[in-house]
Amino acid sequence: MSSGRETDSGAQRKPHGWLKTLWHKLGSPRWFYDIGGRWLYGFGAFAVVLLTIGTIWGLAVAPIDYQQGNSYRIMFVHVPTAIVAQSCFMLCGAAGMVLLVWRMKMADMALEAAVPIGLLMSALALASGSIWGRPTWGAWWVSDARTVSTLIMLFLYIALYALRGAIPRAEAAGRACAVLAIVGLVNIPIIKYSVEWWNTLHQTSSFSVVERPAMPASMYLPLLLNVIGFYCFFATVLIARMRTLVLKKESGARWVQEL
Amino acid sequence: MTVFVSSLARDWRANLRQPSQIINPLAFFLLVVSLFPLGVGPEPLVLARIAPGVVWVLALLAALLSVEGLYRQDYDDGSLEQLVIGARPLYFAVLGKATSQWLVTGAPLTLLAPIAGFMLYLPTEQVGWLMLSLALGTPTITLLAGIGAALTVGVNRGGTLLALIILPLFVPVLIFGTAVTETLLLGASREFPLLILCALLAASITLAPFAIAAALKIGVEQ
Numbered sequence: 001m002s003s004g005r006e007t008d009s010g011a012q013r014k015p016h017g018w019l020k021t022l023w024h025k026l027g028s029p030r031w032f033y034d035i036g037g038r039w040l041y042g043f044g045a046f047a048v049v050l051l052t053i054g055t056i057w058g059l060a061v062a063p064i065d066y067q068q069g070n071s072y073r074i075m076f077v078h079v080p081t082a083i084v085a086q087s088c089f090m091l092c093g094a095a096g097m098v099l100l101v102w103r104m105k106m107a108d109m110a111l112e113a114a115v116p117i118g119l120l121m122s123a124l125a126l127a128s129g130s131i132w133g134r135p136t137w138g139a140w141w142v143s144d145a146r147t148v149s150t151l152i153m154l155f156l157y158i159a160l161y162a163l164r165g166a167i168p169r170a171e172a173a174g175r176a177c178a179v180l181a182i183v184g185l186v187n188i189p190i191i192k193y194s195v196e197w198w199n200t201l202h203q204t205s206s207f208s209v210v211e212r213p214a215m216p217a218s219m220y221l222p223l224l225l226n227v228i229g230f231y232c233f234f235a236t237v238l239i240a241r242m243r244t245l246v247l248k249k250e251s252g253a254r255w256v257q258e259l
Numbered sequence: 260m261t262v263f264v265s266s267l268a269r270d271w272r273a274n275l276r277q278p279s280q281i282i283n284p285l286a287f288f289l290l291v292v293s294l295f296p297l298g299v300g301p302e303p304l305v306l307a308r309i310a311p312g313v314v315w316v317l318a319l320l321a322a323l324l325s326v327e328g329l330y331r332q333d334y335d336d337g338s339l340e341q342l343v344i345g346a347r348p349l350y351f352a353v354l355g356k357a358t359s360q361w362l363v364t365g366a367p368l369t370l371l372a373p374i375a376g377f378m379l380y381l382p383t384e385q386v387g388w389l390m391l392s393l394a395l396g397t398p399t400i401t402l403l404a405g406i407g408a409a410l411t412v413g414v415n416r417g418g419t420l421l422a423l424i425i426l427p428l429f430v431p432v433l434i435f436g437t438a439v440t441e442t443l444l445l446g447a448s449r450e451f452p453l454l455i456l457c458a459l460l461a462a463s464i465t466l467a468p469f470a471i472a473a474a475l476k477i478g479v480e481q
Contacts, residue, residue, distance in 0.1 A: 100473065148430075155427045162423055166414045172481035176410050179474050180424060183406055186466070187428055190459075194431035198438070 027104045029246040030255050036239045036246075043235040050229030058222035065219075074132045076223055080230035082125035082150065086188075088118035088234065089153060092160065093185030096178030106242070108174035109249065111181060112164065113241035117234060119157035122150055145196040152191050156184045170249070262347045266355030273332075274363045280328060281363045284321040288368060291317055292375040303380035310379035311389055311440035317375075318368055318397060318436075319429050323422055325364045326404040329356065330412045330475065339412070343479045349472040357398075357405050357468070365397025385440050388449065392439035395456040396432045402467035403428045409474035413481050432459060 025031045058076035065072040092114050098107035129147065130140050141147070160177050167173035250256050274281060295313055299305060333339035342352055372393050376386045407425035411417035438452035 152427045152430055155423065159420075159424045159427065162420050163410060166411070166417060166420050167481060169481045172413070172477050175477045176474060179406075179470055179477065180410060183428065183470050187431070190431045191427075194434045194455075198434045 027102075027106055029105060029109075029250050030253075032106055033243055033246045036243050040236060040239045040243070043232045043239065047229050047232035047236050050225050050232060054222045054225030054229050058219075058226060062219050062222055063216070068136060071132060071135045074128050076226050078125060078128040078132060079223060080227045081121045081128065083227055084230045084234050085118055085121035085125050085150070085153065087231070088114050088121060089156070089181075089188060090185065092118065092181040096181035096185075099174060099178040100182070105249070108171075108178075109242050109245040110238070111160075111174065111177055113238055113245055115157055115160045115164070115177075117237055117241070119154065119161060121234070122154040122157060126150055126154065145192070145198065148195045149188070149192045153188060156180075156188075160184075260351070263351040263355040263358075266342075266352040267359045270356050270359035271362065274359065280325065281367070284325040284364055285367055285371060287324060288317050288321045289371065289375065291320075292378050295379060307380045307382060310376060310381040311385070311392075311437045313379060314372055314375050314389060314393070315396075315433055315436050318365075318393060319400060319426065319433060321368060322364060322397070322400045322404050323425065326360065326401070326408045326425075327418060327421055329360055329405060329408045330478075331408075334412045334478065339475065340479050343476055349475065350468045353405070353468045353471045353475070354464070357402050357471075360405070361398050361401040365393070365401050369393040369397060381440075389440050391453070392436045392456065395453065395460055396436040399432050399456070399460045399463045400429060402463040402471075403432070406467060406470045406474060409471045409478060412475065412478035432456070435459070 025035075055076060059073055062073070064070055092111055095107040095111040095114065098104050099111065126147070129150075133142060134140050160180055163180055164173045164177050167176055247256055247259075292313065295309070296306060299309065330339055333342070343349060369390055372390050373386050375381075376389055381389065404425050406428070407421045410424060411421050414420060435452040435455045439449055439456070
């Protein structure tokens with residue numbers, strides 16, 4: 001339990017020194033526990049405000065779609081959950097690389113904390129897409145590029161979760177999960193393109209944070225709010241879970257017992 | 260290179276001394292193929308339509324069945340640990356083991372594919388393409404399956420976990436593997452899926468041994 005004291009190693013004078021210091025600090029469970037407690041409220045407050053405004057705006061105020069009627073409104077849940085599920089997988093892969101290269105404890109905890117959230121988000125994206133697909137495509141499930149690659153992502157999340165549960169020693173379990181997360185990260189784009197060439201029904205994305213939207217602002221803005229809101233919600237849950245893991249794994253450390 | 264050859268030769272001899280490990284997955288393959296006409300019905304057109312997909316899915320499942328023991332015995336008798344802590348590069352040793360594994364699973368399965376094709380009324384001109392797609396796809400499958408086998412090497416009864424880990428990774432190989440024989444029905448070219456299969460094979464030969472080696476190191480430490 002020596003970590004938590006190897007911060008502030010004189011990196012401040014170099015260019016981007018603050019970034020390096022932050023990086024070193026992020027490796028410290030104790031520092032993360034303290035600062036995470038404050039971040040938690042920030043992200044939590046943003047999530048509540050953005051999701052409330054975005055959801056009420058999207059469900060009640062935004063105009064009816066001329067083709068799909070009211071059923072399109074499920075996209076205010078469907079699109080954010082799908083985006084967050086994908087980002088979460090990238091986070092898992094990045095955390096896996098950090099863990100294997102630098103053996104950073106916090107990366108292991110980030111990976112462990114993120115997997116169930118990503119699992120839930122991809123399940124929600126699939127479920128909401130399926131509910132939308134029934135009136136629009138006429139079927140609960142259509143095997144096309146997007147749905148299949150999201151389903152595969154869900155299975156990879158389940159595999160990550162199961163692998164951690166199956167290996168008794170925590171450190172080995174974390175590193176095994178890191179390898180699988182990286183392999184999955186490499187494979188996700190391959191799966192995505194392979195299924196796209198195989199069969200495609202799902203419409204292409206009409207939403208992007210940086211480009212001009214292909215839909216009117218009255219639909220686009222609430223969606224944007226909900227996407228950012230879901231990201232904040234994800235960050236809140238992730239930090240809360242990571243703080244719990246810090247307490248659990250560092251339970252032998254003095255600073256935890258003094259809490 | 261000597262590491263590759265010695266590892267390949269050692270596993271090849273070990274496999275020949277346990278013929279049941281080679282024969283069981285192949286028997287499973289032919290047995291399940293013979294169940295399809297019973298389950299789906301004996302209409303030649305229906306069977307011919309699903310034949311490439313059936314053969315390919317069974318190739319995945321046969322690989323899954325056979326790969327479970329790939330590192331298990333070496334793990335149990337300690338030779339895996341010697342391989343990992345030894346000075347010789349683990350990458351080539353792993354590649355040698357995977358090659359030997361493919362020689363006793365993927366290669367015979369490719370050679371058995373015509374029999375499966377005849378059982379499922381696959382048109383004769385398609386059989387060659389099916390064999391070619393299997394010859395290019397099964398090495399990739401063996402390497403990907405090796406990652407799962409290495410990750411679960413220390414796990415007791417890791418069979419279902421192994422399936423959960425590697426079956427999602429097989430998806431691209433399955434899609435392009437079946438596309439080689441299905442294109443005649445869609446009227447597109449065969450070259451594209453064949454080239455993609457080659458690309459997947461090249462990528463997995465270069466990258467998968469790294470993942471397998473990393474996973475084996477973790478497995479030995481625990």
